[in-house]
Amino acid sequence: MLVVRPGGPADTDALLELAYLSGKGFTSLPENRETLAQRLELSAASFAGQVDPTEAWYVLMLEDTATGRIEGVAGVKGAVGLQRPHFSFRVVTFTQFSSATSTRFDHQALVLVNECTGHSEVGSLFLRPGRRQAGTGALLARARYMLIAAARERFSQTVMAELRGWFDERDISPFWEGIAAKFFRLPFEQADHMITTTDGQFIADLAPRHPIYLELVPAEAREAIGMVHRHGEAARHMLENEGFAASGLIDIFDGGPTMVVPRDRIATVRDARILPAHVADDPSLAAAPERLLAVPAAAAFRALRAGVLVGDEAIVLSSAVARGLGVGSGDMVMVC
Template identity: 40%
Template structure:
């Protein structure tokens, strides 16, 4: 059975492996022992703390194969970003150069560095290891965050963002970065990427251009990737677009990947998830469903989630019928509440 749960200290070797596999550009998981162990400890504290408002909490989940004990991937949520360290973006907008005398009306795109997303929640750290990118694994790993947020809305901001990885060449170097390195920095991309990953962001404010940048003055290679995503990130972006996330012109400083946003209450999986009582049904013929459902308990510290078609919603009893094995994995008993969501494509 595949199970999603909060990360714990014993998962450190698996998290380090995932950090190494994720490669350059995946700044939320730096290949750094101290930072990864801090991230685990911070997550454990965040799940344990009692709060009714978003703050400096970070929730990190792992996807585990309960039979083998292997960790297949990660998924995370930051409750409120930009509070302890600034969160920078470029915002792409249009200015108009206009002269009545010359009869010239010339709109031009500019990039302006900003902190507009300070205080919002962020879904992040989504990574499914290559051998397990099949079936509904990726969909489950992404959507489980929305089940948790739907169950714990007071822990999160009204607006939710996701930073998508930008385009990189065969050497994992973003074309957008190259002009920045040439004119503003004296360090290479892996160094800058590592510094951001371990939280050393002061150099951004020190060295980044402080005035709006005219996009038309950038090299063509940089212009072409603004707002575009890495090939490996396209499935994740499509999932979020289907959830209702949109791009409003905010892009990453270094690879120009888009940041997308949605109101928490308007996210499709939040709206379409249901909170019901559970009935443990031993008879497979009675409980067997036709759709793959993601199901989670309603806990915080002991949060558990799985997906299966071996369950169904019984409208007469207004309850979800699940197997004893699923109940054991979710740590629920008859009469407990769970939240479920249809994972099948096109589900309404």
């Protein structure tokens, strides 16, 4: 059985392995044991309600209970941009007109902004290559929204997601090479590493303060603006299905898009219901449609997909599913 559960310090080795598998440009999964260990400590404290909601970082681990192996990871940040600025580029259009020549020009440009302050963020969605099928990605992705639904007061009214930008067949980011590297003058790997292992002061120090006119940058870099990594298309579609939409903001390093949605308009958050569980190994459960289930409490959060019977007053689930969720008859269960 695949179960999504809170991540903690005991998951450091597994999370580091997933970080190595995720590849270049997956900024939220740095290949750094100390950074990941600190994140998992923060995750445990976040689920336990021991940190301010704006400083929380919830790490969700997808575990195969039959083998004990961690098959994927996802995360939710309580808020971004409060301890340090969360910079993005906004794509804007400047219009110029000369009456002397009757000429009009519309210039697209990138402008450095800090518009996401206080937004909650969903991200870090990664699965082992062999697990990217049969709805596993959807389980892990939607578990984040079930967590938000379980503890809405801990999250902002606006939720954002940043998607990894485009890398070519040589695993090079055209946006970085054509635009960002001109200002930071670092190898991409070093800058990417510094995002999660430093206070980010180098971004505030070096990021461009003036508009960057796109007519002046290489075509490959222009074409990469707002493009999603080849492994990120499924994630983009899942975000769109939940109600996320492009914001016009892009990542300052790889040009990947930022998508946003009001918290309460996230489809899974909006449609989730909480009902008491009735545990019974009813034969009709074998043909019951699969639903997304979760424990509606952050401290005890777990989520999985299983065939259940949903009535007006209770959810009927098998004893195996009840064990997977850690619930018994009479306990409250969230279903969507």
